[in-house]
Amino acid sequence: METSTPRRDAFAALLLLAICVPFALVLGEIYIDPFDAGFSARDFPVGVLSAIVVLSLVLLIRSIRQMRQAGTPFVDRTVVEEHLKFGLPIVLVGIAYVSLFVMFQYLVPTAIAMSVVLYMFKNRGWVRLGLVPVIASLGFYLLFFGVLSLHEFPGTVVRYDGSQMWRGLMALFGQ
Amino acid sequence: MQIIDGFVALFGAWQPVFFALLGTIIGLAAGAIPGLTGSTTIALLLPVTFYLDPLSALALIYTISKSSDFAGSIPGILFNTPGTPQATATASEGYPLTLQGKQGKAMKMAVIASAQGDMVSELLLIFGAAYLAGYAAKMGPPEYVAVYFCAFIVIASVIGDSVIKGVLSTLLGLLLAMIGADAITGLERFDFGIDYLSEGLSLVPVLLGVLVLSEVFARVMDRTEIEEDRTIAPESENPSDRRVTWAEYKRCLPAIYRSSTIGTIIGMLPGLGATIACFVAYGEQKRVSKSDQWGKGEIEGIAAAEASNNATSGANLVPLLTLGIPGSTTAAMLAGVMVIHGIQVGPRVFVESHDLIYGLFAAGLLCIATYLVVGYFGSGLVGRAIALIPVRMIYPFIFITCFVAAYAVRQAVFDMFVMMLFGVVGFAMRRLALSVPAFIIAFILGHGMEAALRRTMLLDESGAMIFFERPIALAFFAIGILTILLRVRAARIKFRSTTRAATGTE
Numbered sequence: 001m002e003t004s005t006p007r008r009d010a011f012a013a014l015l016l017l018a019i020c021v022p023f024a025l026v027l028g029e030i031y032i033d034p035f036d037a038g039f040s041a042r043d044f045p046v047g048v049l050s051a052i053v054v055l056s057l058v059l060l061i062r063s064i065r066q067m068r069q070a071g072t073p074f075v076d077r078t079v080v081e082e083h084l085k086f087g088l089p090i091v092l093v094g095i096a097y098v099s100l101f102v103m104f105q106y107l108v109p110t111a112i113a114m115s116v117v118l119y120m121f122k123n124r125g126w127v128r129l130g131l132v133p134v135i136a137s138l139g140f141y142l143l144f145f146g147v148l149s150l151h152e153f154p155g156t157v158v159r160y161d162g163s164q165m166w167r168g169l170m171a172l173f174g175q
Numbered sequence: 176m177q178i179i180d181g182f183v184a185l186f187g188a189w190q191p192v193f194f195a196l197l198g199t200i201i202g203l204a205a206g207a208i209p210g211l212t213g214s215t216t217i218a219l220l221l222p223v224t225f226y227l228d229p230l231s232a233l234a235l236i237y238t239i240s241k242s243s244d245f246a247g248s249i250p251g252i253l254f255n256t257p258g259t260p261q262a263t264a265t266a267s268e269g270y271p272l273t274l275q276g277k278q279g280k281a282m283k284m285a286v287i288a289s290a291q292g293d294m295v296s297e298l299l300l301i302f303g304a305a306y307l308a309g310y311a312a313k314m315g316p317p318e319y320v321a322v323y324f325c326a327f328i329v330i331a332s333v334i335g336d337s338v339i340k341g342v343l344s345t346l347l348g349l350l351l352a353m354i355g356a357d358a359i360t361g362l363e364r365f366d367f368g369i370d371y372l373s374e375g376l377s378l379v380p381v382l383l384g385v386l387v388l389s390e391v392f393a394r395v396m397d398r399t400e401i402e403e404d405r406t407i408a409p410e411s412e413n414p415s416d417r418r419v420t421w422a423e424y425k426r427c428l429p430a431i432y433r434s435s436t437i438g439t440i441i442g443m444l445p446g447l448g449a450t451i452a453c454f455v456a457y458g459e460q461k462r463v464s465k466s467d468q469w470g471k472g473e474i475e476g477i478a479a480a481e482a483s484n485n486a487t488s489g490a491n492l493v494p495l496l497t498l499g500i501p502g503s504t505t506a507a508m509l510a511g512v513m514v515i516h517g518i519q520v521g522p523r524v525f526v527e528s529h530d531l532i533y534g535l536f537a538a539g540l541l542c543i544a545t546y547l548v549v550g551y552f553g554s555g556l557v558g559r560a561i562a563l564i565p566v567r568m569i570y571p572f573i574f575i576t577c578f579v580a581a582y583a584v585r586q587a588v589f590d591m592f593v594m595m596l597f598g599v600v601g602f603a604m605r606r607l608a609l610s611v612p613a614f615i616i617a618f619i620l621g622h623g624m625e626a627a628l629r630r631t632m633l634l635d636e637s638g639a640m641i642f643f644e645r646p647i648a649l650a651f652f653a654i655g656i657l658t659i660l661l662r663v664r665a666a667r668i669k670f671r672s673t674t675r676a677a678t679g680t681e
Contacts, residue, residue, distance in 0.1 A: 004337045004608045012607035016343055019600075023350060023365055025383050030357075030364050039629045041357040041364060048353070052346045060338055086396050090574075091599060094388075097578065100589045110575055117571040120395055126566070136572065142577050148226055 006066035013060035013150065020052055034110070064083065090120060105155040110137040142166070178480045178540075182535025183267070184230060185541065187378045190302035194231040195538040196496025198238030199545045206237065206246025207561045208580040209256045209405055211569060213243030218386045219576055221508065222583035229516040230531050234538035236512060237457045240505040241539060242546040243489045244449055246557070248481055250342045253407050253558045261449035261484040264457040268476035275472060276411030279555060283419045284474050284552030285481045291542045292482030295435040296442060300496075301536045302328055307497040308522035316630040317641055319499075321651035323624040326445045326500040328655035332662040333478070337608065344610040351376060353620025359629050371589045373547065378511045380581040380590040381618065385611055391574045392602040419474075420662035427478035430460045434479040438486025445502035445616075449484040456483030471674075484585045489539060496532065497522055500620065504612050507619050605656050 002008065027049065030042040067074065093116050100109035114133035123129060144150050146166040185191045206217035217236050224232035247259030251266030252273055266286060272281040314322070327349075333343035341596050354365045355375025366372040410417065420428075434456035441452040460479035461469050469476060492509070494500045499521030501507035510520050525532060549557075581594035604611050635641040642648045 002608045039632045121417040
């Protein structure tokens with residue numbers, strides 16, 4: 001685990017405050033039963049949100065003060081660049097993978113996404129980037145959609161019935 | 176003897192035994208592969224447990240956690256790369272032995288000490304937990320509020336280096352636990368108009384994101400580890416260098432029992448895990464030892480570290496089974512599986528699911544025996560096998576498995592997006608030194624805490640004054656407040672000494 005620094009504290013506080021915003025916006029929509037005794041359905045969330053906001057502000061103010069005293073800049077450019085260069089692409093691959101899964105079902109997007117992620121982890125050569133993703137995707141497909149009988153989300157662009165393929169394969173083995 | 180009922184339940188069908196043994200083998204592999212921890216593997220396999228009967232599901236998870244605790248020592252001893260954080264102390268003594276060609280001796284000592292530590296802890300669980308649960312079953316909602324409060328405060332203040340960030344991580348878990356139906360009225364809250372959120376955030380995608388996907392993100396950012404190459408030093412030809420001699424075992428026995436006790440005590444406390452236990456036991460053994468070989472391959476060090484870290488695994492379940500409070504991430508996942516299978520977590524589990532719980536304990540004993548045999552005779556083989564697996568191939572597989580595992584829960588694409596979102600949140604939490612375990616435990620327990628609090632408020636017109644009429648509740652509140660005060664005091668002392676040292680050097 002990383003250790004706390006004023007910069008990390010400041011960003012942690014900002015992250016938590018950002019997460020609180022959508023919750024705070026819909027807090028008023030929680031229904032309160034006028035005859036409800038004791039705590040209402042809104043009281044506990046109000047308490048938790050208030051505590052997060054107060055503690056985050058304390059953390060933010062304290063860390064900004066510490067950074068000013070030490071003369072530390074609020075943003076470290078090299079860290080930001082590192083995250084944009086290596087972190088952001090894998091997140092984008094994840095989002096693209098789910099989107100392709102919706103459009104083309106499991107097999108093809110999985111092989112493509114796996115190949116891209118293998119490349120990101122510095123794997124090279126046609127075996128690792130071509131053969132391994134294809135075999136692995138087929139293996140996963142058989143395990144999850146065959147053996148464990150998951151229902152495959154029907155693709156919006158390409159649609160195929162995986163369960164038919166599985167039944168055909170089992171018929172080959174006489175089952 | 177109730178444990179006999181457990182063995183009858185375990186061996187009553189082939190599935191529980193099979194999954195207990197499979198879990199042991201998976202745990203050995205998961206712990207031995209650097210970067211792939213027991214909790215990561217359990218999170219990945221959670222969707223598979225939905226298709227199993229409750230005992231097989233629980234046995235699979237429990238045995239993975241147990242055997243991975245031991246297996247982390249294998250790469251630590253062979254390559255100086257601990258497979259799990261709790262194997263760090265083992266590596267500091269084991270790797271020097273490997274350089275002397277004595278890796279066989281080091282690994283055999285590690286497995287013997289692990290099994291003995293684990294056995295002490297498991298016996299405490301088997302014979303002590305039901306006794307404690309008898310007392311815990313008499314507690315009402317006010318006592319439970321106090322227990323939750325105490326657990327959250329202890330977990331938030333002991334994990335990580337900042338009390339305020341530990342508390343914030345806990346509060347974040349509580350906030351996200353409130354998404355979905357209200358605990359008392361069943362009315363929807365914070366669903367943001369999304370149907371999938373009306374029943375709350377699904378546990379598995381959240382766990383997969385925060386624990387597993389965030390780890391993949393962290394690894395892709397860490398460029399140096401991808402380059403890692405592993406070679407094993409040649410082993411000595413002398414037979415006594417390849418095994419633990421009787422004299423060495425006798426010398427290590429006090430260390431094993433002392434460290435098992437330390438590990439068991441630490442394991443029972445919520446939030447403190449195997450990593451802390453192994454460093455405390457290792458430090459304590461180093462203090463009492465007369466040897467001058469520490470850091471150069473002291474076998475007592477391996478015995479102390481391994482006995483203590485495995486002694487936490489059974490003890491970790493004591494707060495879960497007696498109070499319904501998971502003290503670690505693995506216990507939290509076990510609680511999640513119990514809830515999914517409709518098993519009530521808490522003291523009544525010993526009455527309502529008697530055979531299941533003792534079956535789980537029997538699976539634990541079977542796991543210890545299995546990893547003792549496999550580890551004693553096959554650690555070298557496991558080591559050579561993991562040396563062949565390139566780390567850079569593992570993470571892409573984990574990445575892809577995460578998505579299908581998240582999808583498998585409700586067969587909803589929405590859960591894949593939830594997992595992605597929590598992968599980013601988990602990664603940010605790791606980078607910003609927020610506590611992921613505190614977040615997970617609060618997320619799992621949040622619903623229960625709110626329900627207990629609101630039931631308490633309905634019990635008496637005096638509102639919060641009811642807590643002052645309940646001595647047990649007051650005691651738990653006092654422990655929580657005392658813990659946080661002690662932690663704040665320790666942090667202040669550390670801050671002052673650091674400031675003084677900095678001023679002195681200027």
